[in-house]
Amino acid sequence: MAKGEGAGEVATSLLKNKAVSPDEVRLAKHDEKGRLSVCNKLCYAVGGAPYQITGCALGFFLQIYLLDVALLDPFYASIILFVGRAWDAVTDPTIGFLVSRSPWTPRFGRMLPWIVLSTPFAVLSYFLIWYVPPFEQGKVMWYLVFYCLFQTLQTCFHVPYSALTMFISSEQKERDSATAYRMTVEVLGTVIGTAIQGQIVGGANAPCIPGDMPLVNGSNSSVLLMGPDVNITQPQISLTQTREAYMIASGVICIMYILCACILFCGVREQKDTNRLSHKPEQPMSFFQGMRLVMGHKPYAKLVMGFLFTSLAFMLLEGNFALFCSYTLGFRNDFQNILLVIMLSATITIPFWQWFLTRFGKKTAVYFGISSVIPFMILIVCVESNLIVTYIVSFAAGVSVAAAFLLPWSMLPDVVDDFKVKNPDSCGHEAIFYSFYVFFTKFASGVSLGISTLSLDFAGYVTRGCSQPEAVDLTLKMLVSPAPIVLIILGLIIFKSYPIDEVTRQGNRKLLQELRDSEQDSESDSNELRNMEAFTSESTVLLRLDGTAAMGDKLSPEEKFHLITRNLQEVLGEDKLKAILQEKELKVYWGTATTGKPHVAYFVPMSKIADFLKAGCEVTILFADLHAFLDNMKAPWELLELRTQYYEQVIKAMLESIGVPLDKLKFVKGTDFQLSREYTLDVYRLSSMVTEHDAKKAGAEVVKQVDHPLLSGLLYPGLQALDEEYLKVDAQFGGVDQRKIFTLAEKYLPSLGYAKRIHMMNPMVPGLTGAKMSSSEEESKIDLLDRKEEVKKKLKRAFCEPGNVQNNGVLSFVKHVVFPLHGEFVIKRDEKWGGDKIYTVYEELEKDFAEELVHPGDLKASVEVALNKLLDPIRKKFERPELRKLTNTAYPDPSKNKGAAKGNPKNTEEDDISPSRLDIRVGKVVSVEKHPDADSLYLEKIDVGEAEPRTVVSGLVAYVSQEQLLDRLVVLLCNLKPQKMRGVESQAMLLCASVEGEPRRVEPLDPPEGSSPGDRVFAEGYEAGKPDDELKPKKKVFEKLQVDMKISGECVAQWKEKDLMTKLGQITCKTLKGGNIS
DSSP: OOTTHHHHHHHHHHHHHSOOOHHHHHHHHHHHHTOOOHHHHHHHHHTTHHHHHHHHHHHHHHHHHHHHTSOOOHHHHHHHHHHHHHHHHHHHHHHHHHHHTSOOBTTTBTTHHHHHHHHHHHHHHHHHHTOOOSOSTTHHHHHHHHHHHHHHHHHHHHHHHHHTHHHHOSOHHHHHHHHHHHHHHHHHHHHHHHHHHHHHHHTTOOOOBOTTSOEEEOSSSEEEOOOTTOOOSOTTOOHHHHHHHHHHHHHHHHHHHHHHHHHHHHHOOOOTTTTOOOOSOOOOOOHHHHHHHHHTOHHHHHHHHHHHHHHHHHHHHHHHHHHIIIIISOOTTTHHHHHHHHHHHHHHHHHHHHHHHHHHOHHHHHHHHHHTTHHHHHHHHHSOOOHHHHHHHHHHHHHHHHHHHHHHHHHHHHHHHHHHHHOTTOOSOHHHHHHHHHHHHHHHHHHHHHHHHHHHHHHTOOTTBSSOOHHHHHHHHHHHTHHHHHHHHHHHHHHTTOOOOHHHHHHHHHHHHHHHHHHHHHHHOHHHHHHHHHHHHHTOHHHHHHTHHHHHHHSOHHHHHHHHHTTOSEEEOHHHHHHHHHHSOOEEEEEEEOOSOOBGGGHHHHHHHHHHHHTTOEEEEEEEHHHHHHTTTSSOHHHHHHHHHHHHHHHHHHHHHTTOOGGGEEEEEGGGTTTSHHHHHHHHHHHTTSOHHHHHHHTTTTSOOOSSOOHHHHHHHHHHHHHHHHTTOSEEEEEGGGHHHHHHHHHHGGGGTOOOOEEEEEOOOBOTTSSBOOTTOGGGOOBTTOOHHHHHHHHHHSOOOTTOOTTOHHHHHIIIIIHHHHSOEEEOOOGGGTOOEEESSHHHHHHHHHTTSSOHHHHHHHHHHHHHHHHHHHHHHTTSHHHHHHHHHHSOOTTTTHHHHTTOHHHHHHHOOOGGGSOEEEEEEEEEEEETTEEEEEEEEEEOSSSSOEEEEEOOTTTSOHHHHTTOEEEEEOOBOOEEETTEEEOSEEOEEEEOSSSOEEEEOBOOTTOOTTOEEEETTOOSOOOOSSBOGGGTHHHHHHTTEEEOTTSBEEETTEEEEETTEEOBOSSOTTOEEO
16 A cells, blocks of 8 residues: 555545544544554563463462462561562662663664563573472572562563553554453463463362471471371372472463563564654653652552552452462362452453443443452352352452453553643653552552561461461451452542543543644644744643643743733732742632523633643632622522532533643632631621622622612622632632722731732623623623524624724634634635635734724634634533533523413413424425525525415525426425515525535425425424414524424434424435534
8 A cells, every 4th residue: 555545545434424624534544554453462462461470370379389388487478478579669660760761773662672681581580489499598588589580570571561552553542452452361361370370289289287286396487297197188299299380380381471472572563752742852861850750640640549559459359369268268179260260250351341441431440340349359258158159259359350450551541641741842751650550559569468478477377287277267358358348449539539531531632643743744844843833832722731730830930920911901919929920839719600601701711721720820710609699699599509510510611622621620619618617707707897888889890780789799799809718829810890809808808817819800801792791691692502503693693893893702702712722813714805814913813804804704704613613512511411401400491481470371382482383384386586686596486285376585596506496395484474585575484404514505305205285394293283373583483493403314304303294204305414404
């Protein structure tokens, strides 16, 4: 295949199905390039088997081997296990650091040389762990040295292998798929390790010694004296044969270790700088700098802490399960089979968990997968010893073990991607991320094994005893049930605050690809590189917002001040602001009363919050629910909680829409602290100082003004002032309409002994009518959930006089939202009017508009495009049933039951918006001619089953020829009030399907075959209703119903997914799937 063909095919196949954006095509091209074959994935997955095979054998059998085969005292065994695991933990970040500093070689890459060179030495040291030396004095040192040596060499294999995940593909989906392959093979490796070690050793199990035999104290252990009459289950097997069996098992595992390493080396190719976002030279970084860098990344810290506790739980279970089965349950000769069942169960359920995390998200998989083992942990220690029950419990426990295996390695790449987004200049730190994760889990493992083995020693563990004291049985039960359960619960609590969800993952994925594409483009054009750097440093919202902490640290106090204050109308306390920025990061809060529905003007403070975050500020968002109630009861008490929930959901959706990371923000509800004893006392103290005049004056532009104001409105300004103290902030941010409240706070807070705060004010954005955009004035605002058709309609009616830049809400939206977020604005227009023009400075756009070089229609159309891009993610989020229900309950339709409450059934009927009120009929076009005074309009005579044909004026000249219309059956809305169009009265509306775009496409709706003029058209399920004689224009009945009229994927006309039809069948169109009806 020639270069570029694959990408072309992907784009073509996508375009055959639906229109796609350039971003989607670019991502599709990238997906094709980053795709891995099944063979690649399998070879990569096989590389994970050695770690699991040896780890499983050591985890399940080393403790019992040291105690019952090497005959070490439990105290010394605990020392070996703890020191070995602790040493292993220390080597992980060290090796990770060294790997990150290793040069990339063209032939083998950076990771593979470590894997290949460490393998032979790791195999030799592993074999010697299972060899019992022929001396007693140095036996403890023998096992300690070779155990630590093997752990070091295996780390040289496993850390590069783990980091290799980020270098086999740059595509998240492919990495997740490869991780699933890897986890399946790794769990299969645990099965193999358990089977080989268990079955070979189990077949030569050394006999136990009854508890009534006398003890002889050896040099390093307490051993039971065996007499010739000792009754053992397999008297023909000696301790020597058991030791030989352990060596045979280790030899088989060593061979498999070598084979897996060879397959990995031959079948995987490491990609160079797959995830590098910057082409700047790599700066050397010390070990401790790297540690601070990765551990300072909050999502990584939370992920590590969560899995630290859950992994510790499973390690406790793993390390003590063999002893628990042998002694507490009494299944000495079956424990290896029980372990095998657990591992087989885990292996076959790995694909299920991969499907589950893809379908429901990784956080959900963590909660369901890891917690599912808890009931079985309880059951295994509560029921009496029963082999069948033990097998059932073991199988069920394996399901949870699979989740514990898969999820950490599936989630770590997400954290690394998130780190790269927030630190775009950082590269080569993948190994450090993986090695520190392994460090913490292994260190915890060492602690758990050391403590558990030491606990057994204190409880009186008897080496090679057929039974153990009751204290040992109790200790083993504690180690396999209550202790792991507590650790799992702690881990799940930590995961509650883990910030990377599916939305964040996909946003990071898109951003990483955009950054890579921009870097590739910049290599070929140095001028483009300079433009991109300027664009990135000043405007790129996603890079700026997701890199908040890192970039805030790099800015000087003067640069932070500029970011914080740009586009603000006024700042009270500039000197104090500059002084704070010299010493620390600014703490600022923005509050919003949860009253009417938020509208698009809320993007103005949202974009300013983005600036605050880029400047490194600590930002708190207050949902002021109590204020909403106090403001003349704009939010009724019974709706207060619902509206607060709605505000929280919609504000978070807005922030996500512009790329603001929610984990950088603190969200607070007013009633969480405003009802406390201390706050209430301060309200009383403040009300004893503030005069009625000052309180009324402060709230004049914020609190609703009425002839007889309620006392609650006078409390409102004082509460807002106190919020500054109780939120512990340095500054409050709001609109300039709140200036009087801010000055009240500056005047009275010092009287209470509290500091005066900084106050930052945004200008007020004009509404569509030219006045302030208000939630209570429907015509002045665009709601965040308005459909695209409603946005277009409202923008068309918006005040936007040619050349007038005063009180121009459309221009203001571009200035305060589009430019701060994107750094540019594109005016889209036909070539005959100058073609598209890109503005990178707002003042140039304002100047061109003032000079009438930009037409209001072009400005509105371009704003419509930009606005819908911001609103699309919000609309999509609120399609969820629970959020639709929240919207309807928080803001109930005021027209419902309005008429009934007044005893007026007529009003009730008029307010009932039902499709049965529309008089839609089949018609036949009997004549068509051009409108005498309008080139774009047809004048048609249409038979609708009445005595005379109706005159209809329609704007179809550009879309349908006269020949196509003549004698055609069409669908008409017949009870609209007749309207004159260019001097000719139109007596009906010809209904068509349409799809917006370039070019716009329109098709008349088609009645079913065999229809006759006058046949009634109805929505399925609404056949019985009677149409209105005439739809009153002020009621906008058709406009409200039209919003839900669409063309389905099968080209059927529908209202709210109910087919429009006649008695003969469905109303359809020919090709416009997914179109609108108008």
